[in-house]
Amino acid sequence: MKNFKYVVQDEVGLHARPAGLLVKEAGKAASAVTIECKGKTADAKRLLAVMGLGVKKGDEITITVDGADEAAVAASLEEFCKNNL
Amino acid sequence: MVVLKGKSVFHDVCMGKIVFYKRKEHTIKRYKVEDTEGELKRFREAKETALAQLKELYNRTVADVGEANAAIFEIHQMMLEDLDYVESIENIITSQQVNLEYAIGATSDNFSAMFSAMDDAYMQGRAADVKDVSERLLAVLLGEEESLNQLTEPVVIAADDLVPSETVQLDKSKVLGFIMQNGSTNSHTAILARSMGIPAIVGLGEKLCEDYNGKKVVVDGFDGAVYIDPDSETEARMQEKMQQAKAHKEMLQELKGKENVTRDGRKVKIFANIGKTADLANVLANDAGGIGLFRSEFLYLENDDYPTEEQQFAAYKQAAETMAGKTVVIRTLDIGADKQADYFKLDKEENPALGYRAIRICLTRTEIFKTQLRALYRASMFGNIAIMYPMITSVEEVRQIKEIEKEVREELKKEGIPFKEDVETGIMIETPAAALVSDELAKEVDFFSVGTNDLTQYTLAIDRQNQNLEPFYNPHHKAILRLIQMAADNAHAEGKWIGICGELGADTALTEEFLRMGIDELSVSPSMVLEVRKKVRELDLS
Numbered sequence: 001m002k003n004f005k006y007v008v009q010d011e012v013g014l015h016a017r018p019a020g021l022l023v024k025e026a027g028k029a030a031s032a033v034t035i036e037c038k039g040k041t042a043d044a045k046r047l048l049a050v051m052g053l054g055v056k057k058g059d060e061i062t063i064t065v066d067g068a069d070e071a072a073v074a075a076s077l078e079e080f081c082k083n084n085l
Numbered sequence: 086m087v088v089l090k091g092k093s094v095f096h097d098v099c100m101g102k103i104v105f106y107k108r109k110e111h112t113i114k115r116y117k118v119e120d121t122e123g124e125l126k127r128f129r130e131a132k133e134t135a136l137a138q139l140k141e142l143y144n145r146t147v148a149d150v151g152e153a154n155a156a157i158f159e160i161h162q163m164m165l166e167d168l169d170y171v172e173s174i175e176n177i178i179t180s181q182q183v184n185l186e187y188a189i190g191a192t193s194d195n196f197s198a199m200f201s202a203m204d205d206a207y208m209q210g211r212a213a214d215v216k217d218v219s220e221r222l223l224a225v226l227l228g229e230e231e232s233l234n235q236l237t238e239p240v241v242i243a244a245d246d247l248v249p250s251e252t253v254q255l256d257k258s259k260v261l262g263f264i265m266q267n268g269s270t271n272s273h274t275a276i277l278a279r280s281m282g283i284p285a286i287v288g289l290g291e292k293l294c295e296d297y298n299g300k301k302v303v304v305d306g307f308d309g310a311v312y313i314d315p316d317s318e319t320e321a322r323m324q325e326k327m328q329q330a331k332a333h334k335e336m337l338q339e340l341k342g343k344e345n346v347t348r349d350g351r352k353v354k355i356f357a358n359i360g361k362t363a364d365l366a367n368v369l370a371n372d373a374g375g376i377g378l379f380r381s382e383f384l385y386l387e388n389d390d391y392p393t394e395e396q397q398f399a400a401y402k403q404a405a406e407t408m409a410g411k412t413v414v415i416r417t418l419d420i421g422a423d424k425q426a427d428y429f430k431l432d433k434e435e436n437p438a439l440g441y442r443a444i445r446i447c448l449t450r451t452e453i454f455k456t457q458l459r460a461l462y463r464a465s466m467f468g469n470i471a472i473m474y475p476m477i478t479s480v481e482e483v484r485q486i487k488e489i490e491k492e493v494r495e496e497l498k499k500e501g502i503p504f505k506e507d508v509e510t511g512i513m514i515e516t517p518a519a520a521l522v523s524d525e526l527a528k529e530v531d532f533f534s535v536g537t538n539d540l541t542q543y544t545l546a547i548d549r550q551n552q553n554l555e556p557f558y559n560p561h562h563k564a565i566l567r568l569i570q571m572a573a574d575n576a577h578a579e580g581k582w583i584g585i586c587g588e589l590g591a592d593t594a595l596t597e598e599f600l601r602m603g604i605d606e607l608s609v610s611p612s613m614v615l616e617v618r619k620k621v622r623e624l625d626l627s
Contacts, residue, residue, distance in 0.1 A: 012207060012390075013205070013207075015207050015208070015211075016156075016157075016160045016211060016214070017156050017160065020156075020159065020160050020163050023163060024163070043168075045168070046167055046168050046169050047160075047163045047164060047167045048164065048167050048169045048170055048196055048199075048215075049169055051200070051208065051211060052199055052200075052203075054203050054204070054205050054208055056205065
């Protein structure tokens with residue numbers, strides 16, 4: 001199991017578009033990917049659940065990857081967050 | 086053949102198939118089903134169809150207005166495929182042994198309630214997306230194909246009346262004309278038809294019904310008549326009328342490049358009103374001398390969130406550049422009253438026309454206003470932009486605006502962003518109050534532009550959307566003309582110019598009177614520019 005923390009920089013937080021991008025990215029992984037914020041957890045492959053977290057700018061999210069490709073997925077997701085969120 | 090009579094808003098004739106647009110209001114029944122497997126299969130099929138529609142919509146929107154605006158349809162696809170959404174529908178079907186439509190409705194309600202309960206205004210707005218996706222599924226199940234943004238061939242649109250959020254979805258190249266049960270000659274559909282230069286008949290009443298969906302129709306905008314299933318004699322007569330209308334249009338084309346000057350040498354500017362950058366081609370095609378009214382609210386109505394400074398800047402810059410040095414008067418946002426955008430979260434009002442709208446929103450939610458002003462000032466570098474403020478009633482409002490303008494200019498300066506220092510600023514004269522204190526207002530601004538639609542509604546105390554009031558609605562009422570005269574005299578006393586940008590500007594029965602009043606500019610729908618030029622050239626004021 002791999003995880004990393006990230007503070008969301010996007011002005012509007014994880015609204016539909018960035019959440020959609022994240023879900024798409026997580027959807028490529030074979031491993032299970034979860035996202036946690038303010039004590040709530042969601043499956044990062046599910047758009048409505050991710051949007052339901054209501055992540056705002058400045059919120060810290062923890063992304064956890066668990067499965068066969070976890071090391072590679074965690075690295076690429078971290079890169080993705082830096083570039084897109 | 087069925088003949089219906091209504092009020093015409095544009096003189097032209099068209100022929101085509103009727104598409105009857107009905108606002109979606111699905112009533113969902115809940116009933117037990119034995120064959121839950123069958124329901125699940127129906128779900129999978131409906132989902133595939135809906136996804137294909139969204140893909141198509143995405144591709145077309147990308148091509149039309151760019152990726153940022155199309156992104157919403159990609160999000161809709163993801164919602165439709167979202168496991169939580171799909172599992173919820175499947176669970177309801179199998180666990181409760183109920184029909185698919187009910188499962189969709191219940192799931193839609195649950196998820197939209199979840200979004201509505203969030204403390205973030207943006208996320209609350211997403212409740213509408215979940216509902217939209219669910220409505221699409223239901224529409225597929227009910228076999229509704231045609232919707233306003235999915236027209237495949239040029240058609241005549243029939244409806245009770247269309248609201249702005251519906252007209253913005255229209256693919257204008259696929260609309261031959263409008264026939265409306267309700268609506269007045271000043272409703273949005275009417276204004277849209279005039280700006281597109283296509284025939285429209287409003288106030289046809291209940292006789293225009295859904296049964297005529299798909300039928301052939303001739304719309305005669307000269308007589309306000311609609312012929313459904315026309316007989317061959319009528320069709321031949323209308324063909325001839327179409328030819329005549331075409332010949333008249335061609336005659337007008339010959340006026341291109343000619344001056345707007347009366348026989349005795351009085352010149353007047355004839356500008357065009359536009360609602361979006363896509364209309365710019367029409368402005369050039371009709372040889373307008375500039376843009377007298379660019380209604381910026383369409384940037385707000387087409388978005389599902391506040392348009393960013395960059396989005397706005399791009400649109401204003403494009404208008405300025407396309408007009409290549411000619412005047413482009415851009416009106417700041419006129420949201421409120423009958424133009425609503427959900428994300429503004431405006432309260433329901435008892436009396437919206439007299440309510441929280443236009444400049445009143447700008448002066449209390451200055452962050453929205455400042456974003457727009459920044460975009461306007463930045464775009465001023467690329468042509469001849471003038472800024473115009475709507476719904477002014479007092480000198481104090483104008484002074485407040487000037488304070489904010491100054492703040493914006495100072496911010497831009499501090500950030501080293503270039504803009505023109507001498508951007509012209511003006512106000513709409515659309516309230517009796519503004520006309521009555523126009524002597525003082527003229528000292529504060531560079532120009533006036535009379536918005537006759539609102540000025541008429543406020544002066545005569547007549548709701549312009551209410552068709553029952555049409556008998557009382559006299560746009561040539563002396564009271565209105567006197568207010569315009571007053572504003573014109575006061576503008577000229579201060580050496581300022583005055584234009585008319587409301588529908589009355591294109592009313593050729595008044596062109597002579599306006600010129601005698603000393604009006605400097607008439608701003609009309611692009612399709613009316615040459616018609617007004619023709620009128621001006623026929624006049625002799627001496």
